[in-house]
Amino acid sequence: MTGTAAIVPAIELRPLGRVDYADTFAAMKQFTQERTADTPDALWVCEHAPVFTQGIAGKQDHILNPGAIPVVQTDRGGQVTFHGPGQVVAYPLIDLRRAGYFVKEYVYRIEESVLRTLAHFGVTGHRVASAPGIYVRLDDPFSHAMLKASPSTGSALTGPLPAGDPFRGLGKIAALGIKVSRHATYHGVALNVEMDLEPFSRINPCGYAGLQTVDLSTIGIQTTWEEAATVLSQKLGAFLAP
Numbered sequence: 001m002t003g004t005a006a007i008v009p010a011i012e013l014r015p016l017g018r019v020d021y022a023d024t025f026a027a028m029k030q031f032t033q034e035r036t037a038d039t040p041d042a043l044w045v046c047e048h049a050p051v052f053t054q055g056i057a058g059k060q061d062h063i064l065n066p067g068a069i070p071v072v073q074t075d076r077g078g079q080v081t082f083h084g085p086g087q088v089v090a091y092p093l094i095d096l097r098r099a100g101y102f103v104k105e106y107v108y109r110i111e112e113s114v115l116r117t118l119a120h121f122g123v124t125g126h127r128v129a130s131a132p133g134i135y136v137r138l139d140d141p142f143s144h145a146m147l148k149a150s151p152s153t154g155s156a157l158t159g160p161l162p163a164g165d166p167f168r169g170l171g172k173i174a175a176l177g178i179k180v181s182r183h184a185t186y187h188g189v190a191l192n193v194e195m196d197l198e199p200f201s202r203i204n205p206c207g208y209a210g211l212q213t214v215d216l217s218t219i220g221i222q223t224t225w226e227e228a229a230t231v232l233s234q235k236l237g238a239f240l241a242p
Contacts, residue, residue, distance in 0.1 A: 011092070011237050015229070016046035021053065021083060022072055028091050028186040029075070035184060037098070043236055044091040045229050048083040050196075052203060055079050055177055062204040069199055076187035078132065078177035079207030086195030086215070088229045090188050092240055097183040099242045106240075107132060107176065110189050113235035114174045117191065120231050121221045125173065133206065134174040135167065141219040171214035175206060192216065193228045 016024070024046065031042070052063060052071045055078035062080045063071060069082075083089060096106060111127060114134045118125040123141050125134040137143060147170075174191045192215035200213040216223060 011041045011043050013233055014042055014044045016044055019046050021048045021051040031093055032181055032184045032186045041095060042093040045233050046089050047085055047087055050084040052080055052082055062207050065202045076177040076179045080203045081175045081206055082199045083190060084195050086193050088191045088193055088232055090232055090236055092185055092188050092236060094185045094240055103180055109239045113239045116235045117232045132176040133172055135170040136173050138169055138171050167211050171212045173214050191232055193225050
């Protein structure tokens with residue numbers, strides 16, 4: 001073989017099973033701090049015991065009533081969210097400089113991976129500008145129709161967030177929160193598959209009071225955690241490639 005082009009290692013998939021959140025947070029932070037220019041990118045896929053995680057700029061008043069569920073302060077972006085059994089959590093550990101794209105495109109690629117995962121199950125996901133994550137229409141999660149315009153602005157919900165309730169008719173099915181250190185990413189995305197959604201009522205999810213949270217099960221999709229994890233892992237591996 002001739003030429004001087006560098007060979008970019010493939011993303012290494014690491015299924016973790018059910019693991020403690022705080023331990024996993026510490027491990028991916030250490031991985032990121034110790035990685036070198038030659039360290040292969042990785043994708044850790046897991047689920048967690050019930051835990052609330054707070055973003056670095058998270059407001060305490062968004063945690064309404066945690067009860068016995070622990071709250072862990074993190075260094076990711078975003079506000080408070082919930083992790084629990086029945087949710088696929090994916091942590092891409094990517095060298096963005098080597099991958100050749102910037103943070104904004106990285107977020108877009110993660111969201112696109114979730115959208116394609118939902119499409120695999122026949123569900124149409126939506127982005128909402130300025131509100132990272134993926135949402136579904138509660139009235140018809142399978143419709144390909146565009147989101148309805150907001151009465152307050154006349155603009156579609158994929159545009160700037162309107163006054164009042166920007167999530168009218170929507171449920172959040174995937175949450176996104178990332179951290180980038182020295183061009184390397186950690187934290188990631190959580191897709192709700194079949195879980196106890198009650199703890200989301202104890203917080204303002206991602207900082208939005210009254211935001212409804214759904215999973216694949218509640219919108220009529222019967223699948224397993226393993227199948228959803230496999231599909232999401234495949235989509236992330238494809239869309240996060242350089």
